[in-house]
Amino acid sequence: MSKDSKKGGISRRKFLQGVGSGIIGSYVLTPGIAKAAEALKKNSEKLILSVPLTLKVNGKQAHLLVEPRTTLAEVLREKLGLTGTKVACNNGECGGCTVLLDKKAVYSCHILALDAEGKEVTTIEGIMKGENLHPIQQAFIDHDGLQCGFCTPGQVMAAEALLLKNPKPTRQDVLEGMSGNVCRCAAYPNIIESVLAAAEKAGSETAELK
Amino acid sequence: MKNFNYIQPKSLKEASDILKKKPHEAMLYAGGTDALGLMKQDIIKPEEVVNLKSVPGLNYISYTNGKGLRIGALTELAEIAENPVISEKYPILRHAALAVASPQLRNLGTIAGNLCQRPRCWYYREEFNCLRKGGDMCYAFDGQNKYHCVIGGGPCFIVHPSDLAVVLLALDAKLTVFGDRKTRTVQLKDFFVSPGDDYQHENNLKAGEIITEIQIPELPQDAKSAFVKFRERGVWDFAVVSVGAVIRKEGSKVISGKLAFGGVAPIPWMDESLNAKLPGVALSEEPVAQLVSEILKKAEPLSKNAYKVPLVRNLTKRLLLEL
Amino acid sequence: MARKIVKSRYYGDEGLIETMAEVPVDKLKAWGPDAELKVVGKPVSRLDGYEKVTGKAAFTFDVSLPRMTYAKILRSMVPHAKIRSIDTSEAEDLPGVLKILTHKNCPVIPWHWGTTVLFDTEVRYQGDEVACVVAESMQIAEDALSLIKVDYEILPFVSDPSEAMKAEAPKVHAWGNIIDGKPSLYSRGDVEKGFQDSDVIFEDTYSTQVVVHNPTEAHCSVVSWDGDKLTVWDSTQALFGVRDAIAKSLSMPASKVRVIKKFMGGGFGGKLEAGKYSVIAALISKEIGRPVRIALDRKEMNLSVGNRPDSVQKLKAGAKKDGTLLALSHYSFGNVGAYPNDADCSWPLRTLYKCPNVRTEEYSVLTNLGRARAYRAPGHVQGTFAFESMMDDLAEKLGLDPLELRRKNYTEIDPVSNRPYTSKLILDAYQKGSEAIGWKEKRKPAGSEKGRFRRGIGMASQIWWGGGGPPAYATIKLNEDASLHVMAGTQDLGTGTYTFLAQIASEVLELPIEKIQVTIGDTETCPYCSLSGGSMTAPSVSPAVRDASEQMKRKLISAAGAILETSESNVKYSAGKMSRLDDPAKIISISEVIEKLDEKMIVTTGAREANPEGYEINTFGAQFAEVEVDTDTGKVRVIKVVAAHDIGRVLNQKTLFNQLHGGIIQGIGYALMEERVVDTYTGKVLTTNIHDYKIPTIMETPQIEVIIVSSGDLLISNTGVKGVGEPAIIPTAAAIANAVYNATGVRIKSLPITADKVLMALSEKN
């Protein structure tokens, strides 16, 4: 059985023959766009209003007015000036925008700001005490767990989420826990060392306390 | 992303009514990990986004001895992966949940959303007006189809992206669906639709219908299960292919069992005639090799995905031998 | 200090750079191998670590100015078309839209060497600029884009370079699809005779894919006018290049343009050129009288800002029975996309080994796809994969150990110029690297492994330039509180520039690193340094800082001599204190000297010295990879990479190792997973996000062992540094491919080595 004869299979080649070789006929863009324009107009008639939102970020309440489509990352960066949260892919594919939501790591670019209402948002700015570094941050400096630094706040937040859940991670735990954060500079070996060192340090400090 | 009204229904009925009234303009929204991606790419442009999370009582895992497991539709994948009962009784479910996306996405993505997520075909996700989006051709058929289906395709050739669907299928799961002011129960194996029947939908939910619960029957004491997902990168990637197996055996012989496959067909794939051959098979090299050569016998690979056939066979063989 | 003007000649990111440069007349003596350095070479933590781990580092992406507006570019959705008309009226009506620029209202500004203009009426790839909207918010700008109506007259297109080379192919530009209309050629000796004299001939074709830089921070500019003066914050690897290009485009003096880049989220070569987006933003900003931020999104990053061109390489080698190479020939073509660039990749074949007869013929081919740009060791990465794969194939055919074949053809002098190298320690790299991986003990004959998981070991050599050269300057300012400020117009891409500049000043002046502040990335306040690409930054800039620091020391000694009423030769400098040799109790500190001088600060400017005449400067190295191939799936896992390199002096062990890790892992991405996939029927890219475009994750991290076999190149500069950014990535893919062959007996000749290819090749073999 040839592929063309497959149940309903519409061959591309056949299709192209119909419209002249090598040139695609389906690119008359105007109608599609006109439709979109119409929709948008209709939309503005329907009036989608910005809605009030109360966010708790780094322990502080913020009262805002946002369009429903606004992502948490947009609110953090553009409305609250918390630019420590970086956006690299804006699509849940890299981890640059990682923040904590009720102590769990999420991609702030891939969640609506409205969905963070009633929850505790923690950003990189929120894990420091004044200008004092969090032990994970110090470990990233000591073990050079970064190069360009753009992914670093997200890495630190992912590490924080991991260590909150699992204070004594194995190397494999670290790999899995940090696996939602891409580093294009590929500082991975040092990121792994940084997280392990932070855990170890925290462990030895609690041991001392005991 | 187009703007929308964010609706926060307080009950299933309220949510369902809005969805039913505006089948084209309104969209159900759970964790949003898939929905948001589609909206950002303007693949869907809902005017009303209906937040299921505002409906209380849909996030739970409950196990009753002898009866089995019930999981609320809004249960996040991370919850499933971390639940001790699931780890003990249904480790295969835990494996599948852990194999999804990345830790951050598992903290938001829900089980029902996972089953209802839209295809990952790159033509679908890019600016191609293909069949599934209402256009008049499938671009993948003779285009870049390395990740597309090898069986059950036509006129659209997607693979179903859900990892959980594969194990839930092998576990014989059922769904409770709310709609039209009542609930119905549907076997997972009857839930998904082939493109031959409808190339614009992946499942048979009707407008206004909402999955509320996933039920998994009690597994026999002697049941063994395993799941393997093959992906190109160690994280994030969808399954190139995956295999879920739930088998009862006596000694080294299979009494009965189910094999389900992901990444091979537009729906999570189960071949009843293959499963019928399982009883009596000895779990050793020769007979298993014989059995797996029956897998995807009717496959019709596209130009760039013939590798999926040996891949699935090899993985299944290994899975069975290591059970 | 006395200076002179010389002709400077060195290799940069994409080949030879020849320029005039001001250099010191007297060269400082290089730190020798036994120099006891206290700070240089040590694992000093990054100076900018605090900013980066706290999220306080202001990347261009984070720059926010009062009254700032947001720009977004409308890009062509089709690979080739003429714009019949553009209707922006509806978009203009959208509240919050401030300005829309299209070809209709934009001045004609030539781009890509005049092959196009800022907004062309013909679009030549999916992603070509069509219009730009500036609005009060990003969301409004995006909404407005969807309201612009473009009517295209669709033109025939071509996306496959082998098609594009044919006479009847659609033309990307009227003048043809081959850059310069001809191949770039090189030859030495008599290749035909070389082949005739050979005992063994091997030939095969290898190919590589297009890969995309995808740095985490997207290309981004924030522009702001102040009367006739323009300030541009840009995410760039080339401050001065961007400044000059923008000034030229806007017909204004370069002195009126200030380019600032404090922190940048990765570049890898993709940010070496000025982008249209910066100029577009500047034009609009001037008109609306408000600052504009223009940040590209991930899709634009994958379509429009460059990539590593692909390659098809036909190679042929002739050798004597004992492995002596007699002839090499290379024929290749590569896809440079819609605007000029080059895809040449034969340098490794020309220079890695001694071979008297060599011929290369290379075509850079235009297609209707995003344009290629420099990407971390342009050409060398593609070329090394093919050539070093072939060397293994040849070794197999000759029945020789692949490492022996390479040793056999070692060359003392550069085979192209016949000049000696300033240093070349590749034999040490072979030795130490092979020991570390267990070449002798662990490596088995190819394909002899049995079972599901098969392990193999492979290696490849590396050559790159990376010596840098003048001009490069650094100004240092010593303050009354004995703190020091280093200023240089260079860039830190995450490569540790901030840190090593401070280390050098700290070393010379014996001041604690905490007392040193570094300002780079500003064309207005910093003296000139060249772009940061081609592993040039450290070798070019570090000697200038040492020069400035040594001058500072001399000034301090001289001043102290005057104050302590003695001759300079009687003054000893130690850790910021000057004392009389004959009377150590007579001692004066930096603060006291500066106070006495009543100048508040002392300033010196140092310069990079000239490169030595008559030498070639190259980096060398070898990487050894151990892989495990799952024969059930075809998946390749890299277990370990040993990277043994000759890169001159190590400035900072921490950042250096990190650079090498990064290059190797990017090399793994190149070898195993990264690929821009194009639908050839429509000419459109399918991998426009970083999910479908596969970047290595933490899960792909192998064990990496770094061995530096060099201790400082005494001939090139006073710091003896060669670069490492490019060497790190060059041999990785070939070493992996060779290891896969060693593990399975199957040779994958086209990158990336994905599971499906391996699995199918294995089943064909059986």
Ligand SMILES: Cc1cc2nc3c(=O)[nH]c(=O)nc-3n(C[C@@H](O)[C@@H](O)[C@H](O)COP(=O)(O)OP(=O)(O)OC[C@H]3O[C@@H](n4cnc5c(N)ncnc54)[C@H](O)[C@@H]3O)c2cc1C
């Ligand atoms: C980068 C990335 C990688 C991913 N990798 C994987 C992977 O490897 N494997 C995998 O399986 N998935 C993967 N996913 C898909 C991921 O989105 C789902 O796994 C997730 O579980 C979806 O759940 P959600 O709650 O976020 O769904 P949503 O996005 O909220 O919804 C998805 C769809 O389901 C519908 N829906 C949601 N809930 C219900 C309900 N109760 N009843 C009826 N319809 C409903 C919605 O209307 C929508 O159409 C990935 C996603 C991303 C972004």
Ligand code: SF4
């Ligand atoms: S496989 Fe389906 S979704 Fe993909 S291009 Fe074809 S029709 Fe569209």
Ligand code: FES
């Ligand atoms: S920016 Fe949010 S995941 Fe990439």
Ligand code: FES
């Ligand atoms: S440090 Fe550059 S992306 Fe991670």
